[in-house]
Amino acid sequence: MTEHDPFNEPESAHSRARELMREPLFWDCVDEAAPFGSDEGHDAYYEWRDWRSRNPDAPLTDCFDWILDGDLYAYNETLASAAQVEADLANPDEALFSDLFDMFTLDTTIIATGLGQLMDEGKIDKDAKPFIHVAIKRQRNPKAGHYDEMTLDAIARVVEES
Known part of the structure; x- marks a missing residue:
């Protein structure tokens, strides 16, 4: 995988990512309210690149499963319910995955x-999209949400169109 810095050199990102990720928030690596602006989002992108270099042909869901310590299918719609x-x-200490991440860190990761795959490969694997939607839905909860609605709407649009 070639080295590039899509945040300072957006032209180094895949052309499909540049086409879909029109809003400046996608390229902002310092705004905490942007997908890559928090330490968690920024680190997740570079962890994705490192994981991909070791797993060049694996589906994105394998990366998610690695992030979730082998428990991918527990990260589902049930976790996104308002009650949950x-x-x-x-x-928070009793929440699923609390031994790995807090809610914001996990959802942002x-x-x-997912957006990292789009930036590097021009797509988000179809099988991975439901998990990204769980993260978006959890972050839409007004008590948990770190992102504003405009940002979440933009992320959801990009995921659907990719």
């Missing part, structure tokens, strides 16, 4: 990893 999000926020 509120329960996880009320008792899933989102940034």
Whole structure:
């Protein structure tokens, strides 16, 4: 995989990513409210690149499974329900995956990893999209959300169109 810096040199990102990721927020690596602006999102992108260099032919879901320590299918719509999000926020130490990440870090990592595949390869694997949608839905919860609605709408649009 060739080295590039899509944040300072967007032209080095895949042309399909540049086409879909029209909003400046996608290229902002310092705004905490942007997918790659937090430390979590920025680190997730570079972890994705490192993982991809070791797993060049693997599907994105394998990367998600690696992130989730082998428990990919537990990261599902149930986790995104309002009741579950509120329960996880009320008792963060008892939340699923709390031994790995807090809710924001986990959701941001899933989102940034999916968008990272788009930046590097011009696509997001179809089988990975439901997991990104779980992250978006969890972040739409007003009690958990770190991102504003405009940002989440832009991310959802990009995921659907990729």
